[in-house]
Structures are given as C-alpha cells and as structure tokens.
Amino acid sequence: MPPIHTQPCLPAIWLISDERNDASLNDALMRLPMGSGFVFRHYHLDAADRRKRFEQVRRVARRRGHVVALADTPARARNWGADAVYGAPAAVSGGHGLLRIATVHSLRELAQAHRAEADLVMISPVFPTRSHPGADVLGVVRARLLARHALVPVVMLGGMNVDRALQVEPHGWAAIDGFA
DSSP states (O other), X not given: OOOSOSSOOOOSEXXXXXXXXXXXXXXXXXXXXXXXXXXXXXXXXXXXXXXXXXXXXXXXXXXXXOEEEEESOHHHHHHHTOSEEEESHHHHTTOTTSEEEEEESSHHHXXXXXXXTOSEEEEOOSSOOSSSTTOOOXXXXXXXXXXXXXXXXXXXXXXXXXXXXXXXXXXXXXXXXXXX
C-alpha cells in the first residue's frame, strides 16, 4: 500500500510506540487528535511479529488520518507502506519520497539532520524519561536553544506531556507515556 500523503504533513502531536505502551496502543491512536503522527518502533519484537504488529496499528492510525512513521531503514519504510522514516540523521538520509524524521540530541546531530535533508527533527530528551532513567537531559533552556538553530520544524521528546510542551513552545511534541 503506498503512503497516504503525497506532500509532507507535519503533525504537532506524535505518539511513539514502545513495549510499555503496546497493550494500549490501539486505544491511544484512537484518542489522538485526527491527523496526528505515530512512530512505530517496537524494537523488542522479532522481524515477523514486528511486521504483523505494524500492519495492525497502521490500519488503526490510517482510520484517524495519522501520519505513520517506521523506525527502520527508508527502504523498509517504503516497503511496509509507511509515510515516514524515523531515526538518527544517518538512518533517514536516503528517505527521499518519505517524510524524514531525525532524532537530535546535540548541535552536531542537528547539523547532521540538516545535511540528511530531514523534514522534521525530534529533539530529546528534554525531561527525564522512563525510557532512559538517569540519563542526562537537555532541560527547557538547552532544548529551546537547540531548537532555535533548526532549519525545519521541531518536535520535543523526552518526558513530554501537554503541560511540559507549553514550557518549550516547539512546533509539536511527542511522547510514549505522555498520553496516558
């Protein structure tokens, strides 16, 4: 199935999949505002089960008009019918014809995302997260400073929820647990 978007659509709200939110993923996708974004990671599954789960949640996401990104190679994202590819700047660089979403943690990675022609960057981690307990975080000030250097829209990730998104004022925000 070809991607549903012919031009990049840049949602402001993104749900990121994870082993922790798998059981409630379908419900979370239905509760997101129409036209939001969804990043399918599910690194914990073997290849066959990952593909099967992707197909299931992609159908749910499509019913709500969500942009669907796959955390994988651009070739696999195209093959699986995703609208976007998600990952480190080097991982999204061959994603022509897809929305390219690069994860960014520093100015160096932001420059790499620009060279990779990313359409959107996800700056993280802004706040402490359950995904990476004890990891260094950017905080509001450093995240805002990093975002000022972005040449493309910015989505903040890492411990985000609606209240915290208001503190950093990005184009948008993304969360794994922030929609619970």
